[in-house]
Amino acid sequence: MADERIVIEPDPVIEVFKKDIDRTLLRENLKLTPEERLRKMYAAARGALMLRAALQKNRS
Amino acid sequence: MTLTDFPAAIKLLSAGGVEFIVVGGIAATSHGSAHITYDLDIVYRRTPDNVDRLATTLAPIHPYLRGAPEGLPFRLDAGTITRGLNFTLQTSLGDLDLLGEVTGGGTYEHLAPETVTGTIDGVDFLCVSLRRLIVLKRAAGRPRDLNMVAELEALLEEQERTEKGPDGDRDASH
Numbered sequence: 001m002a003d004e005r006i007v008i009e010p011d012p013v014i015e016v017f018k019k020d021i022d023r024t025l026l027r028e029n030l031k032l033t034p035e036e037r038l039r040k041m042y043a044a045a046r047g048a049l050m051l052r053a054a055l056q057k058n059r060s
Numbered sequence: 061m062t063l064t065d066f067p068a069a070i071k072l073l074s075a076g077g078v079e080f081i082v083v084g085g086i087a088a089t090s091h092g093s094a095h096i097t098y099d100l101d102i103v104y105r106r107t108p109d110n111v112d113r114l115a116t117t118l119a120p121i122h123p124y125l126r127g128a129p130e131g132l133p134f135r136l137d138a139g140t141i142t143r144g145l146n147f148t149l150q151t152s153l154g155d156l157d158l159l160g161e162v163t164g165g166g167t168y169e170h171l172a173p174e175t176v177t178g179t180i181d182g183v184d185f186l187c188v189s190l191r192r193l194i195v196l197k198r199a200a201g202r203p204r205d206l207n208m209v210a211e212l213e214a215l216l217e218e219q220e221r222t223e224k225g226p227d228g229d230r231d232a233s234h
Contacts, residue, residue: 006174006191008213011198017210022094026211026218029092034178034187038067041089045063045096052061 064154066100067180069121072153074183076117079105081171082178082187083162083196088208090178091190092215095208099155103188105168106160111141114158121151164199165192190216 029037066086073080082090085097104114115138123136126148134140136147145160165171165188174192177184188196190212197209 006189006195008191008194008216011209013206014198014210014213017206018214020207021211021214023214023218025094026092026215029094030215030218030222032092034090035180037089037092038086038178038180041096042063042066045098048096049061049063 061098062150062154063098064100064156066154069100069151069153069156070180070185071183072121073102073114073117074185076113078113078117079107079110079168080114080186081168081175082185083159083165083171083193084157087187087193088212090187091193091212092218093208093211095211099157101157101159103159103162103165103168103171106142108138108142112138114138115141118149118151118156121153123147123149123151123156126150126155162196164196190219 029040032040070082080102082100083103084099084101085093085095086100088095089097104110115136118136125132125134128134136149141147141158141160147158149156149158161167162171165174171188171192172186174189175186176189178187179185194209194212194216197205197212
């Protein structure tokens with residue numbers, strides 16, 4: 001696989017950020033197919049926008 | 061803020077015969093990222109034929125410079141694309157970034173060997189590999205990308221952990 005030729009050297013700053021990553025969420029996503037991941041994110045994004053719109057409506 | 065109808069945009073580009081590679085947040089999602097993204101970023105091939113196809117294909121969704129005042133004499137035709145390189149656009153399908161070249165990855169031709177094939181609604185498209193995506197995000201050097209880079213590297217570790225069997229052998233399914 002051509003991708004494996006790319007070596008990712010550890011970066012100390014990134015390593016600090018990595019400690020806060022919720023890996024359970026990533027493991028759940030990895031159980032899905034790439035298409036399922038895209039559909040899940042799209043649904044979540046639409047939900048977030050609807051929620052934002054509803055909040056704005058309530059404020060005005 | 062708007063959400064790009066990226067399935068429709070990808071299908072439109074594919075139907076138009078445009079050669080492109082999905083990068084950015086949609087590529088990250090495809091690899092398992094939990095981040096939400098609202099736009100579509102693609103690297104397009106800058107051959108004359110492909111630039112023609114790109115301009116023709118995008119015309120029906122009315123591409124316009126994102127954030128620019130209304131009424132500018134802007135038209136995304138082949139000449140405009142050839143004279144420019146990277147375009148941040150708004151369209152009737154949402155925000156779309158066209159990249160002729162990307163920091164840390166170069167052109168379509170440079171990126172093409174480091175892609176995987178994705179599918180949406182039965183349409184195949186090229187998506188940048190996880191390792192190259194990490195390189196691109198690192199090269200962009202934006203502070204807001206640090207968390208994304210960390211997540212992508214964690215994904216790579218998780219994938220490699222999953223691919224290795226109990227004796228460290230690779231799973232035959234990968």
